[in-house]
Amino acid sequence: xxxxxxxxxxxxxxxxxxxxxxxxxxxxxxxxxxxxxxxxxxxxxxxxxxxxxxxxxxxxxxxxxxxxxxxxxxxxxxxxxxxxxxxxxxxxxxxxxxxxxxxxxxxxxxxxxxxxxxxxxxxxxxxxxxxxxxxxxxxxxxxxxxxxxxxxxxxxxxxxxxxxxxxxxxxxxxxxxxxxxxxxxxxxxxxxxxxxxxxxxxxxxxxxxxxxxxxxxxxxxxxxxxxxxxxxxxxxxxxxxxxxxxxxxxxxxxxxxxxxxxxxxxxxxxxxxxxxxxxxxxxxxxxxxxxxxxxxxxxxxxxxxxxxxxxxxxxxxxxxxxxxxxxxxxxxxxxxxxxxxxxxxxxxxxx
Numbered sequence: 001x002x003x004x005x006x007x008x009x010x011x012x013x014x015x016x017x018x019x020x021x022x023x024x025x026x027x028x029x030x031x032x033x034x035x036x037x038x039x040x041x042x043x044x045x046x047x048x049x050x051x052x053x054x055x056x057x058x059x060x061x062x063x064x065x066x067x068x069x070x071x072x073x074x075x076x077x078x079x080x081x082x083x084x085x086x087x088x089x090x091x092x093x094x095x096x097x098x099x100x101x102x103x104x105x106x107x108x109x110x111x112x113x114x115x116x117x118x119x120x121x122x123x124x125x126x127x128x129x130x131x132x133x134x135x136x137x138x139x140x141x142x143x144x145x146x147x148x149x150x151x152x153x154x155x156x157x158x159x160x161x162x163x164x165x166x167x168x169x170x171x172x173x174x175x176x177x178x179x180x181x182x183x184x185x186x187x188x189x190x191x192x193x194x195x196x197x198x199x200x201x202x203x204x205x206x207x208x209x210x211x212x213x214x215x216x217x218x219x220x221x222x223x224x225x226x227x228x229x230x231x232x233x234x235x236x237x238x239x240x241x242x243x244x245x246x247x248x249x250x251x252x253x254x255x256x257x258x259x260x261x262x263x264x265x266x267x268x269x270x271x272x273x274x275x276x277x278x279x280x281x282x283x284x285x286x287x288x289x290x291x292x293x294x295x296x297x298x299x300x301x302x303x304x305x306x307x308x309x310x311x312x313x314x315x316x317x318x319x320x321x322x323x324x325x326x327x328x329x330x331x332x333x334x335x336x337x338x339x340x341x342x343x344x345x346x347x348x349x350x351x
Contacts, residue, residue, distance in 0.1 A: 051200035054108065055193050061104035062097075062188065069096035087278070091177050098184035105192040119191040120249035121183075130246055134254030137311065141255070142262035145298050145307045146269075152303070154287035157267070161282045170278035174265040175257070182256035186249045189214045190239060203244060211236030222273035227290060228300030232272075234308050235299075241312060245319040263297060270297030 036044060043053055073092050102116070109116045117123055125131075149155035162170060189210050197206035215233040218224060239252040263271040268279035273296045285292040293300035 045200075051196050054112075054196050058104050058108050058192050058196075061107060062100045065100035065103060066097050069100060087173065091173075091180065094177060094180040094184060098180055098187065101184055101188045101191070105187070108192055119187070119195050120243060121187055121191065121253075122248055122250075125248060125250055128250065130248070130250040131254040134242070134251035134256075135258040136254075137251075137315070138255035138258035139262050139266075141307055141311045142259045142267070142298075144310070145301070145304055146262075146267050148303045148307065149285075149292065149298060149301065152287070152291060154285060154292045154301075155269075155298075156284045156286070158281050158283040160280055161268075162278070162280050166278075167280065170280070171265060173278065174261055174276070178257040178260040178264070179253070181260055182253040185214075186239065186252050186256055189236070190243055190249055190252065194240070194243070204240075207237060207240035207244075211240060218272055221296065223295035224273055225289070225294065225296055225300050227302060228272075228293065228296045231299050231301075231304045231308070234305060238308055238312050238315070242315060242319075245315070245321065263299075270295060272297065272299065 043049060045051075070093060073089070073096065076092070102121075105119050106116045109118070146155060146157075150157070160167075194203075194206055194210055197209065200206070201209075211233045214236040215229045218229060218232045221228070239249075239256070242251045242255070243249055260271055263269050264274075264276050265279055266281070268281040268283055269285075270293070289300070290302055292298070293304070298304060
Protein backbone atom coordinates (compact mmCIF):
# COMPACT_ATOMS: atom_id res chain seq x y z
CA UNK A 1 0.00 0.00 0.00
CA UNK A 2 1.24 3.42 -0.85
CA UNK A 3 2.40 5.89 1.76
CA UNK A 4 -0.26 8.33 3.05
CA UNK A 5 -0.32 11.68 1.39
CA UNK A 6 -0.96 15.16 2.68
CA UNK A 7 -3.16 17.83 1.11
CA UNK A 8 -2.47 19.60 -2.10
CA UNK A 9 -1.97 23.29 -1.89
CA UNK A 10 -5.23 24.94 -2.90
CA UNK A 11 -5.22 25.52 -6.67
CA UNK A 12 -6.58 28.79 -8.01
CA UNK A 13 -10.23 28.91 -9.02
CA UNK A 14 -10.52 27.74 -12.58
CA UNK A 15 -13.11 28.41 -15.19
CA UNK A 16 -14.56 25.24 -16.69
CA UNK A 17 -15.51 25.59 -20.35
CA UNK A 18 -17.05 23.39 -22.98
CA UNK A 19 -18.54 19.98 -22.47
CA UNK A 20 -16.97 19.48 -19.02
CA UNK A 21 -18.73 22.51 -17.58
CA UNK A 22 -22.08 21.31 -18.89
CA UNK A 23 -21.82 17.82 -17.38
CA UNK A 24 -24.54 16.99 -14.90
CA UNK A 25 -23.93 17.78 -11.22
CA UNK A 26 -25.21 16.04 -8.16
CA UNK A 27 -28.95 16.61 -7.52
CA UNK A 28 -28.45 17.85 -3.95
CA UNK A 29 -25.78 20.33 -5.02
CA UNK A 30 -27.23 21.63 -8.27
CA UNK A 31 -27.19 25.41 -8.54
CA UNK A 32 -30.63 27.06 -8.45
CA UNK A 33 -31.86 30.19 -10.24
CA UNK A 34 -30.92 33.45 -8.58
CA UNK A 35 -34.55 34.52 -8.01
CA UNK A 36 -35.15 32.24 -5.04
CA UNK A 37 -38.00 32.81 -2.61
CA UNK A 38 -37.23 33.50 1.07
CA UNK A 39 -38.14 29.91 1.95
CA UNK A 40 -35.85 28.56 -0.76
CA UNK A 41 -33.02 30.73 0.59
CA UNK A 42 -33.35 28.96 3.95
CA UNK A 43 -32.77 25.57 2.36
CA UNK A 44 -30.59 26.43 -0.63
CA UNK A 45 -27.28 28.23 -1.04
CA UNK A 46 -25.25 29.14 -4.13
CA UNK A 47 -24.35 25.47 -4.67
CA UNK A 48 -27.67 23.81 -3.87
CA UNK A 49 -29.03 22.33 -0.63
CA UNK A 50 -27.13 23.87 2.26
CA UNK A 51 -24.58 21.68 4.03
CA UNK A 52 -26.37 21.98 7.37
CA UNK A 53 -29.55 20.46 5.98
CA UNK A 54 -27.68 17.64 4.28
CA UNK A 55 -25.77 16.81 7.45
CA UNK A 56 -29.01 16.96 9.46
CA UNK A 57 -30.59 14.54 6.98
CA UNK A 58 -27.61 12.23 7.37
CA UNK A 59 -27.79 12.26 11.18
CA UNK A 60 -31.58 11.79 11.10
CA UNK A 61 -31.25 8.80 8.79
CA UNK A 62 -28.56 7.29 11.03
CA UNK A 63 -30.54 7.75 14.22
CA UNK A 64 -33.66 6.27 12.63
CA UNK A 65 -31.89 3.29 11.09
CA UNK A 66 -29.96 2.26 14.20
CA UNK A 67 -33.07 1.62 16.36
CA UNK A 68 -34.49 -0.55 13.58
CA UNK A 69 -31.35 -2.64 13.64
CA UNK A 70 -31.54 -2.73 17.45
CA UNK A 71 -35.13 -3.95 17.22
CA UNK A 72 -34.04 -6.69 14.86
CA UNK A 73 -31.39 -7.66 17.39
CA UNK A 74 -34.00 -8.31 20.09
CA UNK A 75 -34.78 -11.57 18.30
CA UNK A 76 -31.16 -12.62 18.92
CA UNK A 77 -30.63 -11.29 22.45
CA UNK A 78 -33.68 -12.14 24.53
CA UNK A 79 -34.15 -11.16 28.16
CA UNK A 80 -33.01 -12.07 30.70
CA UNK A 81 -29.41 -11.60 29.68
CA UNK A 82 -26.49 -13.06 31.55
CA UNK A 83 -23.23 -11.15 31.84
CA UNK A 84 -21.70 -12.84 28.76
CA UNK A 85 -24.79 -12.36 26.60
CA UNK A 86 -24.94 -8.70 27.66
CA UNK A 87 -21.41 -8.16 26.38
CA UNK A 88 -22.27 -9.73 23.03
CA UNK A 89 -25.33 -7.48 22.82
CA UNK A 90 -23.12 -4.45 23.45
CA UNK A 91 -20.94 -5.52 20.54
CA UNK A 92 -23.99 -6.02 18.33
CA UNK A 93 -25.20 -2.52 19.20
CA UNK A 94 -21.87 -0.98 18.23
CA UNK A 95 -21.99 -2.86 14.92
CA UNK A 96 -25.57 -1.68 14.38
CA UNK A 97 -24.59 1.96 14.91
CA UNK A 98 -21.75 1.71 12.42
CA UNK A 99 -23.91 -0.04 9.83
CA UNK A 100 -26.56 2.66 10.26
CA UNK A 101 -24.00 5.45 9.81
CA UNK A 102 -22.46 3.74 6.79
CA UNK A 103 -25.77 2.95 5.05
CA UNK A 104 -26.92 6.53 5.61
CA UNK A 105 -23.74 7.75 3.90
CA UNK A 106 -24.39 5.35 1.02
CA UNK A 107 -27.87 6.86 0.65
CA UNK A 108 -26.57 10.44 0.74
CA UNK A 109 -23.85 9.49 -1.72
CA UNK A 110 -26.48 8.15 -4.11
CA UNK A 111 -28.46 11.38 -3.85
CA UNK A 112 -25.32 13.46 -4.41
CA UNK A 113 -23.86 11.11 -7.03
CA UNK A 114 -20.72 10.39 -5.01
CA UNK A 115 -19.10 7.15 -3.91
CA UNK A 116 -19.24 6.25 -0.23
CA UNK A 117 -15.44 5.82 -0.40
CA UNK A 118 -15.18 9.62 -0.74
CA UNK A 119 -16.30 10.00 2.88
CA UNK A 120 -13.10 8.83 4.54
CA UNK A 121 -13.16 5.02 4.63
CA UNK A 122 -12.02 3.81 1.20
CA UNK A 123 -12.82 0.11 1.13
CA UNK A 124 -9.73 -0.87 -0.84
CA UNK A 125 -7.61 0.34 2.11
CA UNK A 126 -9.75 -1.30 4.80
CA UNK A 127 -7.60 -2.57 7.68
CA UNK A 128 -4.47 -1.98 5.65
CA UNK A 129 -1.19 -0.35 6.57
CA UNK A 130 -2.58 2.93 7.92
CA UNK A 131 -5.04 1.17 10.22
CA UNK A 132 -2.24 -0.83 11.85
CA UNK A 133 0.09 2.17 12.01
CA UNK A 134 -2.68 4.09 13.76
CA UNK A 135 -3.23 1.16 16.12
CA UNK A 136 0.44 1.20 17.14
CA UNK A 137 0.30 4.96 17.70
CA UNK A 138 -2.90 4.63 19.75
CA UNK A 139 -1.48 1.93 22.02
CA UNK A 140 1.77 3.87 22.40
CA UNK A 141 -0.16 7.05 23.28
CA UNK A 142 -2.29 5.48 26.02
CA UNK A 143 0.81 3.70 27.36
CA UNK A 144 2.66 7.03 27.49
CA UNK A 145 -0.25 8.55 29.43
CA UNK A 146 -0.33 5.70 31.95
CA UNK A 147 3.46 5.85 32.41
CA UNK A 148 3.19 9.62 32.99
CA UNK A 149 0.54 9.01 35.66
CA UNK A 150 2.74 6.33 37.22
CA UNK A 151 5.69 8.70 37.22
CA UNK A 152 3.53 11.24 39.04
CA UNK A 153 2.67 8.53 41.63
CA UNK A 154 -0.99 8.86 40.66
CA UNK A 155 -1.41 5.40 39.12
CA UNK A 156 -0.27 1.89 40.01
CA UNK A 157 -0.57 -0.99 37.56
CA UNK A 158 -1.60 -3.55 40.17
CA UNK A 159 -1.77 -7.22 39.29
CA UNK A 160 -3.46 -9.43 36.70
CA UNK A 161 -6.96 -10.75 37.45
CA UNK A 162 -7.38 -12.79 34.26
CA UNK A 163 -5.50 -16.03 33.70
CA UNK A 164 -5.21 -18.80 31.16
CA UNK A 165 -7.38 -18.74 28.05
CA UNK A 166 -9.51 -15.89 29.39
CA UNK A 167 -6.61 -13.48 28.79
CA UNK A 168 -6.67 -14.07 25.04
CA UNK A 169 -10.46 -14.45 24.88
CA UNK A 170 -11.17 -11.05 26.40
CA UNK A 171 -8.27 -9.42 24.56
CA UNK A 172 -9.83 -10.48 21.24
CA UNK A 173 -13.36 -9.59 22.31
CA UNK A 174 -12.47 -6.06 23.36
CA UNK A 175 -10.22 -5.68 20.32
CA UNK A 176 -13.13 -6.34 17.95
CA UNK A 177 -15.49 -4.30 20.09
CA UNK A 178 -13.33 -1.19 20.03
CA UNK A 179 -12.63 -1.48 16.31
CA UNK A 180 -16.41 -1.18 15.89
CA UNK A 181 -16.45 1.80 18.27
CA UNK A 182 -13.66 3.46 16.29
CA UNK A 183 -15.41 2.82 12.98
CA UNK A 184 -18.71 4.23 14.21
CA UNK A 185 -17.50 7.31 16.05
CA UNK A 186 -14.92 8.30 13.44
CA UNK A 187 -17.24 7.79 10.49
CA UNK A 188 -20.25 9.45 12.12
CA UNK A 189 -18.39 12.66 12.98
CA UNK A 190 -15.46 12.78 10.56
CA UNK A 191 -16.91 10.90 7.60
CA UNK A 192 -19.83 12.26 5.61
CA UNK A 193 -20.43 15.13 8.04
CA UNK A 194 -16.88 16.52 7.88
CA UNK A 195 -16.63 15.99 4.12
CA UNK A 196 -19.87 17.91 3.53
CA UNK A 197 -19.25 20.73 6.00
CA UNK A 198 -15.64 21.19 4.83
CA UNK A 199 -16.86 21.82 1.29
CA UNK A 200 -19.06 24.59 2.65
CA UNK A 201 -16.94 26.44 5.24
CA UNK A 202 -13.45 24.94 4.84
CA UNK A 203 -11.76 21.98 6.49
CA UNK A 204 -10.45 23.44 9.75
CA UNK A 205 -13.56 25.47 10.67
CA UNK A 206 -15.58 22.30 10.00
CA UNK A 207 -13.12 20.29 12.10
CA UNK A 208 -13.58 22.66 15.05
CA UNK A 209 -17.37 22.57 14.83
CA UNK A 210 -17.58 18.78 14.60
CA UNK A 211 -14.94 18.22 17.29
CA UNK A 212 -17.05 20.33 19.65
CA UNK A 213 -20.07 18.21 18.73
CA UNK A 214 -17.91 15.12 19.35
CA UNK A 215 -17.17 16.47 22.81
CA UNK A 216 -20.82 17.31 23.47
CA UNK A 217 -21.80 13.70 22.75
CA UNK A 218 -19.75 12.73 25.82
CA UNK A 219 -21.59 15.10 28.18
CA UNK A 220 -23.80 12.28 29.42
CA UNK A 221 -20.86 10.06 30.39
CA UNK A 222 -20.98 9.07 34.08
CA UNK A 223 -19.16 11.67 36.18
CA UNK A 224 -17.94 13.62 33.14
CA UNK A 225 -15.95 16.80 33.89
CA UNK A 226 -15.10 19.88 31.86
CA UNK A 227 -11.48 18.71 31.67
CA UNK A 228 -12.65 15.43 30.19
CA UNK A 229 -14.88 17.17 27.64
CA UNK A 230 -12.12 19.52 26.52
CA UNK A 231 -9.84 16.48 26.27
CA UNK A 232 -12.34 14.76 23.96
CA UNK A 233 -12.44 17.88 21.76
CA UNK A 234 -8.63 17.91 21.65
CA UNK A 235 -8.49 14.25 20.66
CA UNK A 236 -11.13 14.96 18.02
CA UNK A 237 -8.96 17.71 16.54
CA UNK A 238 -6.01 15.32 16.46
CA UNK A 239 -8.12 12.81 14.54
CA UNK A 240 -9.03 15.58 12.08
CA UNK A 241 -5.31 16.26 11.61
CA UNK A 242 -4.70 12.58 10.81
CA UNK A 243 -7.51 12.68 8.25
CA UNK A 244 -6.14 15.85 6.68
CA UNK A 245 -2.60 14.54 6.41
CA UNK A 246 -3.28 10.89 5.42
CA UNK A 247 -6.32 11.46 3.22
CA UNK A 248 -8.62 8.99 5.02
CA UNK A 249 -9.85 7.82 8.42
CA UNK A 250 -8.10 4.47 8.69
CA UNK A 251 -5.25 5.81 10.85
CA UNK A 252 -7.79 7.46 13.17
CA UNK A 253 -9.88 4.27 13.41
CA UNK A 254 -6.83 2.22 14.39
CA UNK A 255 -5.66 4.84 16.90
CA UNK A 256 -9.13 5.22 18.41
CA UNK A 257 -9.62 1.46 18.74
CA UNK A 258 -6.30 0.73 20.49
CA UNK A 259 -6.50 3.83 22.68
CA UNK A 260 -9.84 2.57 24.04
CA UNK A 261 -8.63 -1.05 24.16
CA UNK A 262 -5.62 0.02 26.18
CA UNK A 263 -7.81 1.82 28.70
CA UNK A 264 -10.57 -0.75 29.08
CA UNK A 265 -8.70 -4.05 28.78
CA UNK A 266 -4.92 -3.70 29.05
CA UNK A 267 -4.64 -1.07 31.80
CA UNK A 268 -8.17 -1.71 33.12
CA UNK A 269 -9.08 1.90 33.89
CA UNK A 270 -12.34 3.80 33.37
CA UNK A 271 -13.00 4.78 29.76
CA UNK A 272 -15.29 7.83 29.54
CA UNK A 273 -16.67 7.00 32.97
CA UNK A 274 -17.32 3.30 32.28
CA UNK A 275 -15.61 0.25 33.77
CA UNK A 276 -16.24 -2.86 31.72
CA UNK A 277 -15.93 -6.47 32.91
CA UNK A 278 -13.28 -8.78 31.50
CA UNK A 279 -10.36 -6.42 32.11
CA UNK A 280 -6.83 -7.71 32.55
CA UNK A 281 -5.51 -5.83 35.60
CA UNK A 282 -6.61 -4.50 38.97
CA UNK A 283 -4.90 -1.08 39.16
CA UNK A 284 -5.28 1.76 41.62
CA UNK A 285 -5.20 5.56 41.52
CA UNK A 286 -3.92 8.05 44.06
CA UNK A 287 -4.28 11.81 43.83
CA UNK A 288 -6.69 14.60 42.92
CA UNK A 289 -9.20 14.14 40.10
CA UNK A 290 -7.53 16.78 37.90
CA UNK A 291 -4.46 14.52 37.85
CA UNK A 292 -5.96 11.02 37.80
CA UNK A 293 -9.11 11.84 35.84
CA UNK A 294 -11.30 10.62 38.68
CA UNK A 295 -14.19 8.32 37.81
CA UNK A 296 -14.06 9.45 34.17
CA UNK A 297 -10.66 7.90 33.62
CA UNK A 298 -7.27 9.11 32.35
CA UNK A 299 -8.89 11.03 29.46
CA UNK A 300 -9.98 13.59 32.08
CA UNK A 301 -6.45 14.05 33.45
CA UNK A 302 -4.55 17.23 32.67
CA UNK A 303 -1.64 15.00 31.66
CA UNK A 304 -3.80 13.78 28.76
CA UNK A 305 -3.36 17.20 27.10
CA UNK A 306 0.41 16.86 27.33
CA UNK A 307 0.24 13.45 25.67
CA UNK A 308 -2.12 14.66 22.93
CA UNK A 309 0.17 17.60 22.20
CA UNK A 310 3.24 15.35 22.07
CA UNK A 311 1.53 12.80 19.82
CA UNK A 312 0.14 15.55 17.59
CA UNK A 313 3.56 17.13 17.12
CA UNK A 314 5.12 13.76 16.43
CA UNK A 315 2.45 12.91 13.87
CA UNK A 316 2.79 16.31 12.17
CA UNK A 317 6.53 15.75 11.75
CA UNK A 318 6.10 12.18 10.54
CA UNK A 319 3.43 13.16 8.00
CA UNK A 320 4.27 16.72 6.87
CA UNK A 321 1.81 18.85 4.94
CA UNK A 322 4.31 19.51 2.14
CA UNK A 323 3.83 16.08 0.56
CA UNK A 324 1.65 15.94 -2.59
CA UNK A 325 -1.89 14.54 -2.53
CA UNK A 326 -4.18 14.37 0.50
CA UNK A 327 -7.71 15.01 1.67
CA UNK A 328 -9.72 16.09 -1.37
CA UNK A 329 -12.67 17.45 0.57
CA UNK A 330 -10.49 20.06 2.28
CA UNK A 331 -9.52 22.02 -0.82
CA UNK A 332 -12.39 21.11 -3.13
CA UNK A 333 -14.75 23.34 -1.19
CA UNK A 334 -12.54 26.35 -1.89
CA UNK A 335 -11.23 25.64 -5.32
CA UNK A 336 -13.97 23.80 -7.21
CA UNK A 337 -17.64 24.80 -7.30
CA UNK A 338 -19.95 21.93 -6.36
CA UNK A 339 -21.92 22.56 -9.53
CA UNK A 340 -18.90 21.44 -11.54
CA UNK A 341 -19.35 18.07 -13.23
CA UNK A 342 -17.73 15.09 -11.54
CA UNK A 343 -15.33 14.36 -14.41
CA UNK A 344 -14.19 17.98 -14.55
CA UNK A 345 -13.80 18.10 -10.76
CA UNK A 346 -11.62 15.01 -10.68
CA UNK A 347 -9.54 16.43 -13.53
CA UNK A 348 -8.86 19.61 -11.55
CA UNK A 349 -8.08 17.67 -8.36
CA UNK A 350 -5.48 15.61 -10.21
CA UNK A 351 -3.78 18.81 -11.33
